[in-house]
Amino acid sequence: MADDQVVETPEEDGDAVVRPLPDHPVLLALAEQFDEIEWTLSSGQDVFFVPKDRIRDVAQAAKDAGFELLSDLTVADYFRKKTPRFELVINLLSMQHKARIRLRVPVPVDDAQVPSLVPVYAGANFYEREAFDLFGLTFDGHPDLSRILMPDEWEGHPLRKDFGMGSVPVQFKESHQVR
Template sequence: MSDSVLHVPREELIETVSGLRDDGYVSVLDVTAVDYLEHPGRTDLPPETTPERFELVVTLISHAAPGRVRLRVQVPADDPTVPTLFDLYPGTEALEREVADMFGIVFEGHPDPTRILMPPDWEGHPLRKDFAVGRIPVQFKATR
């Protein structure tokens, strides 16, 4: 039961997704992203795809012929913008806001481009690999 994976250039995302929608993919289940800044080596990309720092991952589901398809879109670090899927699937609204909040990827045409999880005045995008975990050293008072 493995899902099919499609590598889609950013410019063709809308076209691909609307094609999939006509093919019976009724819902977008998930929109997320990965920051490949510290990944030691990516081998799972097809040769014609240039690896970029960010990858947007969109998962769609078809109910008629049960199955999922996963779209992987490369997003460069110096221009982290992607067209929004809101017009095709309104359910992506919150998911895209989360990606924008956590990774700083801008969704062009999104109706509500505000932070969703972090406070509005927060600086930085926590799930980027160059954002520190924020761990503070634990003190064991008993052993001192």
């Protein structure tokens, strides 16, 4: 079972460090194409750790290798748990190879700028706007990076861990006095 597979930690093999590589031939070809990306198994699923400045190249290579569809793009905030703090998580789906790959991109909070994936996957448009809106990551080269779910003049990015749940008073009468 894939879940039981143990990820081999890099060991000293003579003088060279053995780099763990995926079994799937398509993923293996991708991993060999880029030296910077690290492969690991997370809950039995294939994960690539990608440095943020290479993300567009890796996505383009993945698309050329048959990952036609960007099925999800989101961010996880590991506030006070991990540095760098954010992790951009991109799920790619290959219909021809019947495979998924998850790209995890560490993003520091003081340089939260990532190359946009819209030139590669047009479907990243709404997802990147959502990530900008709720986490404050900016995407270079996005055609229309604006808030998508929150009101335009909202301050702060609500899904960040240091943004409190807060509360908004609800008025059922005299609502014209709210402002």
